[in-house]
Amino acid sequence: MIFFVQSENNSDIGNLKRLSHYVKLFNTFSLVKNYVDFIRKEGRDQERAADLIRRLGPDVVKEAVTDKLEEVFETEPFQCETKQKSKTKGTILRIRATNGEVSSRQVRKIADISEKYGLGFVHFSLRGAPEIPGIDWKDIEIIRNELKGVGLSILDKGIDNLQACFGGYCDNGIFDAQALLCKIEKIVERLGVNNQNIKISASGCPNSCGISHLSDIGLIGVVEPGLDREKCNGCSVCIRACRVNAIEIDNKLAVIDLQKCKNCGKCIKTCPFEALYEKRKGISILVGGQGPHFMYDGQTGKTRLAEKIIDFISDEHALKITEWILKLLKEKSKNGANFIEEIGLESFKDMVVKKMGMKKEFKTFSLIDRAE
Numbered sequence: 001m002i003f004f005v006q007s008e009n010n011s012d013i014g015n016l017k018r019l020s021h022y023v024k025l026f027n028t029f030s031l032v033k034n035y036v037d038f039i040r041k042e043g044r045d046q047e048r049a050a051d052l053i054r055r056l057g058p059d060v061v062k063e064a065v066t067d068k069l070e071e072v073f074e075t076e077p078f079q080c081e082t083k084q085k086s087k088t089k090g091t092i093l094r095i096r097a098t099n100g101e102v103s104s105r106q107v108r109k110i111a112d113i114s115e116k117y118g119l120g121f122v123h124f125s126l127r128g129a130p131e132i133p134g135i136d137w138k139d140i141e142i143i144r145n146e147l148k149g150v151g152l153s154i155l156d157k158g159i160d161n162l163q164a165c166f167g168g169y170c171d172n173g174i175f176d177a178q179a180l181l182c183k184i185e186k187i188v189e190r191l192g193v194n195n196q197n198i199k200i201s202a203s204g205c206p207n208s209c210g211i212s213h214l215s216d217i218g219l220i221g222v223v224e225p226g227l228d229r230e231k232c233n234g235c236s237v238c239i240r241a242c243r244v245n246a247i248e249i250d251n252k253l254a255v256i257d258l259q260k261c262k263n264c265g266k267c268i269k270t271c272p273f274e275a276l277y278e279k280r281k282g283i284s285i286l287v288g289g290q291g292p293h294f295m296y297d298g299q300t301g302k303t304r305l306a307e308k309i310i311d312f313i314s315d316e317h318a319l320k321i322t323e324w325i326l327k328l329l330k331e332k333s334k335n336g337a338n339f340i341e342e343i344g345l346e347s348f349k350d351m352v353v354k355k356m357g358m359k360k361e362f363k364t365f366s367l368i369d370r371a372e
């Protein structure tokens with residue numbers, strides 16, 4: 001077993017830090033306990049592993065979580081009684097649920113299908129797709145029709161579930177991630193991009209709950225704060241809101257380091273005097289993210305975090321660029337991560353720039369030189 005603590009899911013800063021190699025299952029309990037003890041003792045409000053590693057440094061966190069790993073943890077390892085333990089014949093049926101959303105009626109149908117044709121339970125994948133194990137291939141077409149009756153379809157192959165965070169409902173949401181993904185789904189259907197295992201995700205803010213950094217195409221809501229110097233009185237409330245320490249007070253005025261700023265907009269919402277405002281707001285597009293499997297050369301590769309190619313664009317422009325990327329991938333019969341791994345990000349960007357150059361409305365747009 002390999003144990004990871006995520007240090008940063010934002011490709012701007014970091015990478016995944018492998019804290020301990022091949023930790024035995026037995027030692028994993030100790031390692032997790034160490035981590036929980038450490039975050040209780042040293043962690044600040046809402047801090048996660050990424051924040052801890054950034055604030056204290058990977059060596060300090062590593063030392064704490066790997067402390068006394070050989071000691072016997074008081075709870076003996078136990079057998080996890082999941083239903084998946086009962087290995088049976090049959091296939092796992094995956095259902096597309098854009099944004100991880102299914103209506104009550106659809107949930108009932110999925111439950112009925114699971115009872116009638118499967119093992120009587122449903123698993124929801126990380127990308128929000130309901131999965132029914134234990135399905136016999138001979139029943140697939142009947143099930144397909146039953147699902148169609150409630151507006152659902154089988155994820156046969158190709159484009160994975162279109163995944164979004166809860167951005168439209170979440171207080172942190174900078175744009176309506178679900179609404180955008182529904183529009184992208186229509187593009188996907190129109191283009192018929194079916195066989196390339198492309199993953200598309202949207203997140204309403206840079207917290208990236210929609211796992212946009214591990215997708216071929218990731219969309220993230222961003223906002224750049226601006227300061228109204230007349231209204232700012234140096235009260236420091238915004239400093240506490242900023243998790244990346246991008247704000248300082250100088251001469252009773254807030255000063256924002258835009259190099260450090262992750263464009264989450266929290267400080268704007270927090271300022272009691274409305275001294276901070278949304279100077280720029282929009283969507284970032286990231287490309288080329290992938291989990292540690294299915295690398296283009298057939299090897300099990302390292303995790304590939306998606307890199308940002310453009311910032312602060314409108315919903316409309318994000319849709320157009322997404323469509324070009326999908327057309328390009330369709331033409332090359334590749335997914336985004338594999339294609340970028342093969343030709344390099346700069347060449348990929350050249351192709352996007354070429355497309356932008358042909359459209360008048362994109363004449364003034366420029367791609368990000370290189371993700372910092």
Ligand code: SF4
Pocket residue numbers: 165166167170171172173174203204205206207208209210
């Ligand atoms: S990514 Fe941001 S907007 Fe989306 S659910 Fe997470 S915190 Fe909320």
Ligand code: SF4
Pocket residue numbers: 231232233234235236237238239253254270271272273274275276
């Ligand atoms: S919270 Fe508002 S008023 Fe207070 S320092 Fe920050 S920007 Fe200025």
Ligand code: SF4
Pocket residue numbers: 223224225241242243244245246247256260261262263264265266267268
């Ligand atoms: S938007 Fe504000 S709170 Fe968010 S990272 Fe930037 S300075 Fe910090």
